[in-house]
Amino acid sequence: MLRHVVMMQLTSEATDEDAAAIVAGLETLPGLIPEIRSYSVGRDAGLSEGNFDIVLVGDFDDEAGFRTYSENADHLAVITERIRPVMASRTAVQYFID
């Protein structure tokens, strides 16, 4: 199983609605991309200073499933329309899990 983890920091101009729209957009993807085995999106709870704003943890059978997700048109639309306009920073790791 390949796990894909992404964190995003939004710009200081991003609104609560912008963040909610990103989460809502990402949460449509498990219904659209059958290669997604598990998918969890969350907004930072505000418990720690300096945290990023949004995190995504997605599991795929293998690299091919992850690549299909990455290149999926609905996914790219969420990135282009909802994420990119308000994103300040992004970090990611993919790793193999049992």
Next chain:
Amino acid sequence: MLRHVVMMQLTSEATDEDAAAIVAGLETLPGLIPEIRSYSVGRDAGLSEGNFDIVLVGDFDDEAGFRTYSENADHLAVITERIRPVMASRTAVQYFID
């Protein structure tokens, strides 16, 4: 349930052994801190450009469990002895999951 996700980017001087020692140190913690409900540590698989090096996904019953983990002496020893000497950047998010 509260999920704690951390990503680390290591310095360019960090070795493969440094990264392995961080993972091994973190993986001792579920055996030492009963508040940890689930814990997964991984090194980046090298599938994407610009990724961070190590990710940790940990689940706790609640904020109190997360705080206990954060302040645990064994955890702090891993941070002080293994992580901090080779860490370039860190990003984190905590979020509530069902």
